[in-house]
Each structure stands twice: as C-alpha cells, then as structure tokens.
Amino acid sequence: MTLDDLRDDIDRVDEVLVRLLNERARCVCEIGRLKKETGMEVYQPDREKQVLQHVRAIASEGPLGPDAVARLFERIIDEARRLERRVVHGQIDESGQVPPAQKE
Amino acid sequence: MVVVMQEGATDNQIEQVVKRLVEMGMDVHKSTGVTRTVLGAVGQGRPDAALIEMMDGVHEVVRISSPYKLASRTFKSEPTVVTVGDVRIGGDEVIVMAGPCSAESEQQVMAAAVAVRRAGAKVLRGGAFKPRSSPYSFQGLGEEGLRILQDASRAENMALVSEVMDISQIDLIERYCDIFQVGARNMQNFTLLRELGHRRKPVLLKRGISATIEEWLLSAEYILSGGNTDVILCERGIRTFETATRNTFDVSAIAMVKKLSHLPVIADPSHGAGRRDMVAPLARAAVAAGADGLIVEVHCDPDHALSDGAQSMFPSQFDRLMAELRIIAPAIGRSICLEASPRRGWGT
Numbered sequence: 114m115t116l117d118d119l120r121d122d123i124d125r126v127d128e129v130l131v132r133l134l135n136e137r138a139r140c141v142c143e144i145g146r147l148k149k150e151t152g153m154e155v156y157q158p159d160r161e162k163q164v165l166q167h168v169r170a171i172a173s174e175g176p177l178g179p180d181a182v183a184r185l186f187e188r189i190i191d192e193a194r195r196l197e198r199r200v201v202h203g204q205i206d207e208s209g210q211v212p213p214a215q216k217e
Numbered sequence: 218m219v220v221v222m223q224e225g226a227t228d229n230q231i232e233q234v235v236k237r238l239v240e241m242g243m244d245v246h247k248s249t250g251v252t253r254t255v256l257g258a259v260g261q262g263r264p265d266a267a268l269i270e271m272m273d274g275v276h277e278v279v280r281i282s283s284p285y286k287l288a289s290r291t292f293k294s295e296p297t298v299v300t301v302g303d304v305r306i307g308g309d310e311v312i313v314m315a316g317p318c319s320a321e322s323e324q325q326v327m328a329a330a331v332a333v334r335r336a337g338a339k340v341l342r343g344g345a346f347k348p349r350s351s352p353y354s355f356q357g358l359g360e361e362g363l364r365i366l367q368d369a370s371r372a373e374n375m376a377l378v379s380e381v382m383d384i385s386q387i388d389l390i391e392r393y394c395d396i397f398q399v400g401a402r403n404m405q406n407f408t409l410l411r412e413l414g415h416r417r418k419p420v421l422l423k424r425g426i427s428a429t430i431e432e433w434l435l436s437a438e439y440i441l442s443g444g445n446t447d448v449i450l451c452e453r454g455i456r457t458f459e460t461a462t463r464n465t466f467d468v469s470a471i472a473m474v475k476k477l478s479h480l481p482v483i484a485d486p487s488h489g490a491g492r493r494d495m496v497a498p499l500a501r502a503a504v505a506a507g508a509d510g511l512i513v514e515v516h517c518d519p520d521h522a523l524s525d526g527a528q529s530m531f532p533s534q535f536d537r538l539m540a541e542l543r544i545i546a547p548a549i550g551r552s553i554c555l556e557a558s559p560r561r562g563w564g565t
Contacts, residue, residue, distance in 0.1 A: 154239075
C-alpha cells in the first residue's frame, strides 16, 4: 500500500469515528436531559470509572493498549461532561441545538 | 486554571476536586499521567484558586487568566486616552503634571504654577489634604488650599489634580479639581475606590507602597467596575530592602503595566527616591520606558516648603528636565509640549 492509500484509509476511519462520536454525544445529551429532570449531578465519578474500565477491558489486543485507550476516553468523557452541563444549564437542548430564545 | 494533583493522590481526592470545579461552572479536562494527574479547568466560571489549593491531594494550582478583567489588555486592546479639557493622557503626547507638594499660600501656589506652566506642564498638582506619615506634620489647608489651587490652575489655563484621602472629601474635591488623585496609602481603600467609580471625573491611582502590579490593577478594577472608565495609573516607587533611597522606583512596572493593561501609566519620580537630585534621572528613565506622563513636585523655595521639600525640584531644575525630555520623547516616537513662553538662555 502506498502512503496515499494509507492516508485515504485514515480519512475513512476518521469519518466513521466522528459519526460514532456524535452518536455517543446524542446519548450524552439525552442523559443530560434526564439528569436535569431528576436533579442528578452532572459529575458521576463512579460511572466515569465504569466507562474507563469497560474500554480498557476491550482494548487489550490493539496496538494502543488499555492505558492509551483510557487516556483517549478521558478526553471523550471531558467533552461529554461539558455537553451535559450545557444541557442542564439550558444552553443547548437535548438534541444539541441552541434554544431559539438564546440566539442573538 | 491548572490543578496539579500530588503524586499518588487517590481517586477519591481527584473526584472531589473535579466535583468542586464542575460546581464552580468549569469544564474539566482530566489528564492521568503515570504518577500525577493534571486537571485543566476552563470556562466562564470564576473558580477560587485558594479554595482548590486547600483541598486534599492538590499539589499546586496555577492560574492562567488574570483576576482583573476591565483593566486588562485582553478586554480592550486599544489604549485608553483620558481627556481633560484639551489635555489627552495616554495619547502620543507625554503629559507633565507639576506643582508643589501642598498648597501653602496663594503666592506660593501661583509662583509654582507660573513656573511649571512656562516650562511646559499642562496639569497643576498640589495637595490640600495631606496624608502625612506623622499626625504632627503639616496636614494641608483643606478647602482654602483647593480654592488657591483652582485659582492658580485657571489663571494658568491648566487642569488640576489633587489628592482625595477619604470618601467624605470627594464632593468637595470634585467641585475644585479636574482629576482625583488616590495616593499610595489609599490604593486599597476599597470604599473610596468604589465611590470614585461612581463619579465621572478621571482618577489618578498611585501604586501602593508594597502593592504588586496585580493588586494595583485590581484596585483600578474597583473604579472601572463602577462605570468610571477614566483611570490613570501612577508608579511611585515601592518598598524594598534598599535603604540608600527611600523607595525603589520600579521602571519595569511601567513597561509591564503597558503590556497588561490598556490604561495610561504615568510616573511620580519625586516620591520614588525622596531626594531632589534623583528626580530628573528617574523622570528621564520613566519617559524612556514608555510612561504616558509624569507628576513632579516643584517648589519655588523648597528649603522652606511645609512638606516634601527635600524631593521638590527648583523651577530651574524642572526647566532643564523638560528640555531633556524634549530630546527623549521624540526618540521613542512620542511628542511633548514645547515651552509655553521661551526665555532667553540655554536650551533654545
């Protein structure tokens, strides 16, 4: 395979990754709505720990390894927390859109 | 804000810090290293660094944004120009304010005003209420002093700056003066600063004798946050371990504040060293460092002055200083007032 072929592969993988990340983010927004309704805290350290344990457990075979995968997922969780906080504070709705009243 | 956790901080300790930061409205970026965890906190919240630093498992908190906002260059990138009549402080021209330390008599103030005006000063300085280190020293003439100063400034077509020491003097001083001066000892008199923030005359804010630049800008923030946008900062020397001079004049503060803030910065070389022979060198250094102006004590008979005689310049020394500044200012791309009425003799 040539360098260009490999780069094309990376672009394809990134497209799938972004789609999947957004799918995950939609779940996060829904969770934000539920937390808002039930008055539950955005930050749930035990759940974050579970998520990291889960991804570590399924990361053993690839070249990244569990530690690197966990570090990447820390970033994903950071962004999820940010999204949830914005939903809870009403800055965006559960579909991730800015509510009409807040637009300039 | 960056929170560095101690080596071996427990999961529970890290969770508590994250929880606290989230409560404070911050987005947290958690990076788990081999031995240490680092938490980056960003967002619109205003986390209290001292509170976080006290939490279990925290090694260090590094603040990355300044605690003042309105005074910062990030808030306003173009320099602020404070206008008093036709005097513009913070523009191209280096503005010199000069006059006696305190108003003693009509004659004394008038003589000083005439001398400094002729040499190119555009603002008359002079105190009517004097914050003296000793209660037995001359305390100033009060309202009579203000009247004398105002008469002299009007006669010489100059703006007038005078010190306000207490919230109770504000109305009186506002009636007579064009610029309020807040002295070094009052830099953290927050009730006074707050009240001046509600007035619409410019405030010349001197740096406290042991104030950091950050504390100084926070004091400016008090005035700005009240809605008064015309704040002029003034470096006047700080207390250090040196005893040969009374205070150490901090030239670096002038350059530093110009970077951190959009507010004009002037220098008071008279109080820095407390000695007449040091005034001119410090004044030259201040202008060369980028000061927007100077405030200098000049007395026609300094040996008999009722206050600060030792650091007051003779009019002839002031003339010479102004002539020197007319060479320095253009060298760094600034202008400075020409002699109002040139006399025969040297310098022409």
